[in-house]
Amino acid sequence: MDKFTELTAIAAPMPTENIDTDQIIPARFLKTIQRTGLGKNAFAAQRYDADGNEKPDFVLNQEPYRHAEILITYDNLGCGSSREHAPWALLDFGIRCVIAPSFADIFFNNCFKNGILPIRLPREICDELMDDARQGANSRLTVDLERQVIVRPNGEGIPFDVDPFRRHMLLEGLDDIGQTMAHDAEITSFEHRPSRAWVPSITIGTVK
């Protein structure tokens, strides 16, 4: 996973609530067995017409937003399906940071696992950042994870919260599996607790 430290980039405004992961990447594109290559179909239904031509009114088809690395939306971003293909599609498109007043839990979690920083900010502030984003290519936002601040084009800093553990993982570009495996002894000891004796095992020979 790529580290996330500081990002200065174009932000795309999408003033919509409840953007679900089916919109971010429709199910028919989930047949891949890889993580990469989904970017061209991110937001497919809104981005392309039936013949595959770009719809000019969709924000990510417009300059400069086709180069956006930050996405700003309204409440409950990423609701619905748990598909990690949604953050994979965003990442493959080039998005490294998503900002919204609230997120669906699984999507929020999936973002961190892929080096995308999700930031919760009140809707009024999201509106201000969207106004900044609408100013175009020279109106970039800087997201500084080390200092936990977003710097607006006018220089104003907007602080944000992030879970310390997740911040550490992003700053260092770490994946959690290796970290958890360091607790192997505790996991093994848990598995041998007498109170767990009732949990049956599923053996291969018994599944038909």
Added chain:
Amino acid sequence: MPVTNSPRTLFDKIWDDHVVERLEDGTCILYIDRHLVHEVTSPQAFEGLRMSGRRVRRPDATVAVADHNVPTSDRSKPIEEPQSRLQIETLEKNVAEFGVPYFPLRSASQGIVHVVGPEQGISLPGMTIVCGDSHTSTHGALGSLAFGIGTSEVEHVLATQTILQKPAKNMRVSVEGKVGPGVTAKDIMLAIIGRIGTAGGTGHVIEFAGSAIRGLDMAGRMTLCNMSIEAGARAGLVAPDETTFAYVKGRPFAPKGEAFEQACDYWRSLASDDGAYFDTEVTLAAEEIIPSVTWGTSPQNVLPIDGSVPSPSDEPDPARAAQIQRALDYMGLEAGQKIAGTPVDVVFIGSCTNSRLEDLRAAADVVRGRHVAEGVRAMIVPGSGLVKHAAEAEGLDKVFLDAGFEWREAGCSMCLGMNPDRLTPGQRCASTSNRNFEGRQGPDGRTHLCSPAMAAAAAVTGRLCDVRELVKETV
């Protein structure tokens, strides 16, 4: 772990019993009892294990089945779409390489992962259960803590049998009283989502309680918990009781004999204590719930069947008003119109929400002696091979086939339109599935979520209608 004497909720107890270790910042290493795996969200996880030379820590706590991307037509033929075939072959290769138990596509036990788990006794009360699918919340009906995870977490669970998480908040949704005739678990859940909204449960685990919930059979409880995610919740659960134990007893992978009795004693101890603290409480009166249907493109866009579609002009927030207009345009509906009477093109009865034997019986009760309306395509997709066989043993297949329904093989099918079962642009569908998002059942398809009985009523009349008017004589 710090287990205190203060009253705890069902969620608190299951959580506490699975904490391996609490890290400095409060993140817990949570042990996972059951990991269900399917073909769409696992290939990249197995590939990750392979790349890092890791093994599956507990193959004996892991079960795989293909469901999302399988054809629901004749299983004796090879899968036509090359990408779908590759995805299923990849699953088969992975389970063989890593020694994971697997229900093959041609096995009678194959089916939708959230139907198969409970049906086989793989999912049990008191367990932590995960799957790379948001509808894993279904298994909470047994009184387990079950939630969907992403593919990175699938890899994490495969490698470590644990997950990293902080505890959720507790929400209790109580439905008190007795529902009227024709009102099902689906209608109860749609009413709950309509009340709290699609983000109402965010950060929470919902415990469903109250006399109307106690009165539900296991299939109904599964429908309820299944759609917890549509209320934004991490998970939904119902305290295990005698209904639960009667359901679990004798299932292939459930504990047997004395072990079962001991397990029941433990499961009984899990019910929320009197005075346990819930961060959020919601109460609904069962009598006020009537058969419901969605009108828009979010599960919170619910209407009682006698209701009218909302108007953007009634919404003060301009962004929300614009979203209502967008939903109306997408759905091809007029502000203020009655939802009943809207003609449908397709009826889909299936999905992890409503494809169990009880659901098929409820639909058959409406269909018996009637015929699918002209011009309507109506399909039944049983939740598993075993559900299909059981329904056939009762003659339900004949009821549906005689009425002009398609009787298909088990899988996720038109719930998400990954396989060839899809709406064509503009088609309107009465669907027993769980999501009415734009494009969910196929590009530009229009979905109205409802119960199996309501979907069956739409099939035979060709319109969204109140099932109670069709079965007046019997209810």
